[in-house]
Amino acid sequence: MLSADDWQALALTLRLAAVVTAILFLLATPLAWWLARSRWRWKGVVTAVVALPLVLPPSVLGFYLLIALGPQGPVGQLTESLGLGRLPFSFWGLVLASVVYSLPFMVQPLHNAFEAIGERPLEVAATLRASPLDAFFSVALPLAGPGFLTGGILTFAHTVGEFGVVLMIGGNIPGVTRVVSVQIYDHVEALAYADAHRLSAVMLVFSFLVLLAVYGWRGRPAAKGAM
Amino acid sequence: MLSADDWQALALTLRLAAVVTAILFLLATPLAWWLARSRWRWKGVVTAVVALPLVLPPSVLGFYLLIALGPQGPVGQLTESLGLGRLPFSFWGLVLASVVYSLPFMVQPLHNAFEAIGERPLEVAATLRASPLDAFFSVALPLAGPGFLTGGILTFAHTVGEFGVVLMIGGNIPGVTRVVSVQIYDHVEALAYADAHRLSAVMLVFSFLVLLAVYGWRGRPAAKGAM
Amino acid sequence: MSVPAIEARLHLPWPGFTLDVDLRLPGRGVTALFGHSGSGKTTLLRCIAGLERAPGARVVFQGEVWQDGATWLPTHRRPLGYVFQEASLFPHLSVAGNLRYGLKRAGADDSALQQAIALLGIGHLLERRPDRLSGGERQRVGIARALALRPRVLLMDEPLAALDHARKKEILPYLERLRDELDIPILYVSHSPDEVARLADHLVVLADGRVQAEGPLAETLTRLDGPLRLGEDAGVVLAGTLAERDEAWHLVRIDFPGGHLWTRDPGLPLGKAVRVRVLARDVSLARQPPWSSSIQNVLPGVVDALAADEHPGVALVRVVVGDEDAGHATLLARVTRRSAASLGLEPGTPVWVQIKSVALLEG
Amino acid sequence: MSVPAIEARLHLPWPGFTLDVDLRLPGRGVTALFGHSGSGKTTLLRCIAGLERAPGARVVFQGEVWQDGATWLPTHRRPLGYVFQEASLFPHLSVAGNLRYGLKRAGADDSALQQAIALLGIGHLLERRPDRLSGGERQRVGIARALALRPRVLLMDEPLAALDHARKKEILPYLERLRDELDIPILYVSHSPDEVARLADHLVVLADGRVQAEGPLAETLTRLDGPLRLGEDAGVVLAGTLAERDEAWHLVRIDFPGGHLWTRDPGLPLGKAVRVRVLARDVSLARQPPWSSSIQNVLPGVVDALAADEHPGVALVRVVVGDEDAGHATLLARVTRRSAASLGLEPGTPVWVQIKSVALLEG
Amino acid sequence: ERITVAAAADLKFAMDEIVAAFQRQHPADEVTAIYGSSGKFYTQLQQGAPYDLFFSADITYPRELAKAGLAGSPVQAYATGRLVLWSPTPDVVRRGLTGLLDAAVTRIAIANPRHAPYGRRAEEALKAAGVWSQVQGKLVLGENIAQTAQIVQTGNAQAGLIALSLALSPELTRSGQHQLLPAALHAPLEQAFVVTQKGAAQPAALRFAAFMGTAAASAVLARWGFEPPTAAAVRRTQ
């Protein structure tokens, strides 16, 4: 039903989204934790900076990343001097761009979730001999579960749905950077509507099933309270 | 420093984001509330459907909206028969598209926030003679404050940063649908990099100040707990 | 039970616990809910308040059907005041905000609130956020919040558990006044026999979700066989009147059917109806009238029954005091079995009842 | 205070409340923290546990400096057990998960936990989620969770407030055993004079963030002028030994310096050291030896001092019993002023002390 | 050997056929064609995009690349594009550019004149027809010429000025009609390509560049409505 290209694009998209989500879990968790608990006076500034990628249109973000990662850009020169080569138009370039692009979508829900936990559970953990790190893993993480779920879904989906950034920095290379969103767009531009419909439908159904599984699994939430 | 066109695009963008955020506050609040509290067995399905726009690449979403809202599309025929004319390439078309596109970004944080409140505060409100509606406004809404903040910011910013959908359904009409993201993109494509840099910088600084104000105002969160 | 009653027929099966009660409670006075931890006290209150929905249950309050078949009056339309076991203050409102929350909604004016604030000593906390309060302070705010509504029935779930004696002593008389003046029924969960004896007119003992004993306080307390083991707090409550005042020694005489007792002057007007609580542990028995002892209250009586107490070395003795004219009263005495034997106590034995101390309960 | 002590010098100014104490507490036994709601008991415990960081404070536990100047031992490295005022169970863990949480981390084995589970009667709740527990059940899990760690010091914030008498009666002896066998100090916040008298060796009374009275229990209790008004619970605690057993009547004789008392048989071996609590309200005085009364315990003594009690109609009388050979003991009696006058009580008056009942406290 | 060809959106159908023809001749080579706006490809190539050949819809972008030293071959003109008026409504097509003033035509799609070569030529044509100022309020701008075509094709604009090469596609012939605009109305759409720096090192890229000069390639271009490069364009590229 789908062409080999379509399948390739699908696989690539899933891989990209999975890698980005995994990286953001690692990156955003400590950041959100720090944001939720620090009392540093300039914290507001950091929070605002972290939220900035939100307002940058993807195409613009893509453009600046292209410049920054390109041969004349500071990051580009760094990666080249490190022997990593150039990132634009490569899978890892997409990953990097998507991480920047989706950062706020992971940080915000986690930030809220961590904040909602409050001091008490961590105090209890401390009286039960858990070091702060231990308490973080054994108490804060599980209690922030819904935040992680939301952050993970928003990030994954946002990456799957990403378009402007990929178009700019990905360069539409099959198997490397041609993700589903770009592939569908190409079908549309080629007026190959039937192809576009088919690929969209597959993606929709697949996404729907994934979301359904996630939300179905989530089930009735624990009755916890703000009191 | 900026051209009149740039200013027009900026103003239009803010107006669009503000309208979309306002509409989504009204739309997503009851929806999120229902999702957080209902025990209907098919709730998971609704949750998944509401999250679906997340995975649709903006360009694809734009394409389907274009078809749906167009003269042959079901919505388009409805709006024409209602005398509303056609929505594509109009401001309200953009609004509609953005509302669909940003719905999950408002619903998810609100859903989490409402869920985190738990039963107890509402039970207390009921014993103090507050009807469910009253308790919703006087207890649930204030307690869900951080969720509203996050939802509002995500939605507003996401709309400001929107590109693919606008590209498809906007038609780049100055003062009507030419928002900042498109304007910067045009600068870039026209190789007018200096213009692009200037407009991006203005938008960045402005957004940063807004975010800073919001997060600064938010200050230290109330010490509430999950226990 | 002449006044309209609270009727509650509830069946709520949970995994591991089933509430199953059918109660008719008096429409006025304090009904104490007694029972071990986990026996279903909170669940019972929640069902009555409509916070827990037991299918098929029937709850009627003074003739108003709150729940029955398809009828369901939502909690916010039930004219009740509820004090939660864990003071559940709104975290987003100041203390004042919490206290005023229900006022407009219940259509109550400020006066009950002001009174409650003064009584509970929380005037200096009004601007505070709830997370800056001590445990007892939170509880007091929760009590004041419920009282401010002028509810037609009060449901209180261990309201004083977190409070010190001094504070309890201030609040209890207020609750007594509430009970008497407002004439509203109060359902009161408590683990403190002291509070129960002082406040309660009616007692419900729950065990494992079922009613184990129930009845007017006086009756329930003198049942020697009852499942209600108050231990150190076994005793009786007598209803009497303030008959005489000894100004010099700050004492008053309380007359009750069957005799009189001297006790400390509570500062109440003569002629007032009062209740006195006499604990079994404070009562000793003698075969001869004692003299030159610091024990002021000595009444003649006759042993009515003996029963084993919790410890094999001790017995509870029920003694009837009074005569045909004055009327009768029943007292409980706790004595060692050895004394009981050496004094030859058995039903019918005439004895002198020495009462070391008496707690005067208002109303 | 020969054993190494807990030292706490704290100054914590909050808007509207300042904690300001300098305490040296015994390194073993139970120290009761007493005080009105809002007097700073919880805050004091939190500072000692390191949950609240009072700048410039000094906290030393058995020679280990926990806080002083730049030294700061974080809470999780302080070998303590903490029972919070509101049972704070982890909502994401089952009861069993909550109980086991600290075990590995504290390097404790299962035995203390199993004992605590049995004692607190929570074995049937292990699989439950905390939000499905009753208030008292939650509190019991919280206590077991702290005990399971085998801590070197226990900080308990009103641990039994939510529990019924029967449950308390089961738990108190266990805490006593803990105190004695594990030889660990316990800081115990309680509003119940009963619990305090039973458990405490040392008493700290807080008022408004400051120490109002402090000292060994026996001393503090017999101070007639003290700020510590226990009201109905005024009394003394005597240390003695179990000297004789009356098998037939299930009684035992306890010898103490100054005399002996008969009381119910607690089932302890002869020769064991015990404490008995004698409440002032249970003590009456006579000028003649009473006879044929159910009161078993009558001791000769001499009035030492009289003091006003809370009510003008009543007096507290301090009586010394015993002689040169047997040693002395001090008892408190509560009598009406009228009796005191009619008996002619004044310092030096010889009296017969009749003790109606005695509470035997282990250890 | 694999190579990637970045081609302007108007080449969509023609280039697919050329690639197919090329691969028949060189079975060992694998060519991937991607389509988009010429301006975006230019921006990306400046930042090292791994394209081997760049087929622009104009001649300026390739020349700029060459000037920047990023070209691996001389700029070569390969075709001249033509502009058509397309509409689903035969009447609109028949009446030509002046018919666009009609009140029934509320929206007209053109590519964005700021960066799409076809957009610039559309603007010139409307100006030459003397209707530019009147139709300005009706214009909707496509990001590139393919998107512009799609706007009219879905009926969201009643008329559009698009590439003849797209108007000849089966989708568009089925759903509407077109009228070729006189070449005189606008400057010629001179289209050129270059081999990029990266492509210069790929023999296949050079083979593909050479293939563009063959009759087979020219025939395909002609079939999709492209005219041969103008003499001026050829001159300028040499």
Ligand SMILES: Nc1ncnc2c1ncn2[C@@H]1O[C@H](COP(=O)(O)OP(=O)(O)OP(=O)(O)O)[C@@H](O)[C@H]1O
């Ligand atoms: N975070 C805070 N900020 C300011 N004041 C506080 C804060 N927490 C508690 N307080 C105040 O400090 C005082 C002491 O509180 P604490 O909790 O120590 O009292 P407590 O003796 O434990 O009382 P209770 O018996 O009611 O639990 C109270 O007056 C309380 O209002």
Ligand SMILES: Nc1ncnc2c1ncn2[C@@H]1O[C@H](COP(=O)(O)OP(=O)(O)OP(=O)(O)O)[C@@H](O)[C@H]1O
């Ligand atoms: N949501 C629930 N689901 C299942 N069982 C529950 C739930 N809530 C409470 N229980 C159980 O129901 C029983 C009664 O609980 P309830 O809270 O009414 O007890 P209680 O008499 O108020 O006890 P306490 O004095 O400890 O507060 C307990 O055994 C408890 O474990």
Ligand code: MOO
């Ligand atoms: O092919 Mo273009 O660059 O859209 O005119």
Ligand SMILES: [Mg+2]
């Ligand atoms: Mg309860």
Ligand SMILES: [Mg+2]
């Ligand atoms: Mg406290």
